[in-house]
Amino acid sequence: MNDHHIKTVLSESREFPPPEAFQSRAHIQSMEAYETLWKASCDDPERFWGEQAKNLLHWQEDFTQVLDWKAPYARWFDGGKLNVSENCLDRHLDKLGDKPAIIWEGEPGDKATYTYRELHQAVCRCANALSDMGIQAGDTVSLYMPMIPELAIAVLACARIGAIHSVVFAGFSAEALAERNRDASAKLVITADALWRRGNELALKDTVDEALRIYDKVDKVLVVRRTGRSINWDSGRDHWWHDTVEKANADHKAQGFPSEQALFILYTSGSTGKPKGILHTSAGYLLGTTLSSRYIFDLKDDDVYWCTADVGWITGHSYVVYGPLSNGATIFMYEGAPDFPHQGRFWELIERYKISIFYTAPTAIRAFMKWGEDAIEPFDLSSLRLLGTVGEPINPEAWMWFRETIGKDKCPIVDTWWQTETGSIMISPLPGATPTVPGTATKPFFGIQPDIVDQDGQSLADNQGGYLVIRKPWPSMLRTIHGDSERYEKTYWSHFKSLYFTGDGARRDEKGNFWIMGRIDDVLNVAGHRLSTMEIESALVSHPHVAEAAVVGKADDVKGQAIACFVTLHDHELGDPALNQSLKDHVVQHIGALARPETIIFTKALPKTRSGKIMRRLLRDVAAGEEAQGDMTTLEDSSILEDLKESSA
């Protein structure tokens, strides 16, 4: 985050009350109502969550205890049994059987709709097919798929049989997929021949083949035919979706699983090189996503809801699939890029499907701003009633543009703060109640007690910047890091005694609004995607020519942050444009296209302290083209700075 952003955020005074027309129909219509409920939820969280769990979820067996908290390990709703897929499907069939659950459009313009009844049948078939392939409760299934209905179907089918899904975003490389398959001991990979991206086919099945050469303990591959391209086929291992799933029996009784049955693993970056497998379990996660979807997106029977996130990220898990479907909502799903075949593609879709709720990311909003209003003007956006953002702090300029140009000043904006680890939204306005201010995610959601503390864990006064923590466990929190509980304890619970540490810096203003400042660890946020600097550094040093690498974030108008790499070579003379390009490709090959460095700067040495620590602060200044600031006395060799400036010029 640059200084300019911090200044505008600090001086922000525009405040927007909920539009009256929205407020009068909303689930929660006043700050008094919000405050009363929030206070009650925090005074007696177990009572609150226990009541919500009974009211909002369908249980096959009632729970006997709300929370068992042996810090930092939580068990929620012990004794209870439910089936997550039954909660998202079966329980709606009587009333909503003919209501669209998923409306989908592919990038080339092909279309599909699944009513709740049809989605239920498709999920039952898939559940039977998975069982036929030998998948049992507790097994892990890896999903490497396009944004097509089969992805949601596969997710819900895994949940239905108690298997653990691990969705790997289709932009990750074969190596990244293999690493995740290994870590999760995946038994089966579900994929497609390819996906459409800006008119090109991204060959997913080829990547899966390569990933399975790297880690070969995956028994089977299930393949959806999406683009029809020709692919390699291993007849002992590979199965077509249309030969198995679509031919399977559509009757499937949803068995109840214990509340703490593992639901999914989702990998995310931390401050070390190895991705963390965040583990979420069933009942608590479902409760958090169901409750937050209902109140934060103010879901109503006639809404058409579009969250633009890919199911490969937590936003797609919680707010494309589980939260909205558990509420019986109609979701819209889109396969392609926002600028193909034209830069008004999203607005065309909003018009065509009469989207009423639109949830996207600041990086997308900044791209729309750049593409200009001519791309928007031809389309009728009057169906929209609520807008949302997630993924990074939104700069007030982008917030105002979103409100005025897309929301036509009549849609509230919910700026939602949360993380892969939190499972569901933690801080957000309630659109019918909370006055919004550009740049702040405003207030804690029901049952959530965030705070700002100093390095000793002491609460800070209003308007003082500090560390964002959460005081009490909540049902949708991660349970551990798969296979590495020590890292779980260390990352989230060791900084401050018995407080959950988010990794973000923030402040709270005198009105109680939370202003998120961004990560304070070595984690980058590139176009809303979390990447660790170490992960990129280890990819770079695995190249034979590279001796050492240091990666920092560099402010970027659209992506928020771009990746800048400082690299020393075994032979400095080799640092030419061709090597520069091949190092970028090398990173893409190791991690995926989302991690492509923007700049690589060859330098004779990296600036280090006398104790050998790389001075990232200094590199950040150099990458930003700014004069290096602050204390330089610990720099081991001051000539390096001059050298760096020259190399980066």
Ligand code: WT7
């Ligand atoms: C990190 C979590 C949770 C969905 C997407 C990202 C940043 C997320 C906001 C927001 C300011 C935000 C934080 C957080 N972040 N939403 N509304 N305002 N910052 O999930 O990959 O787990 O990343 O994204 O830094 O810690 P994630």
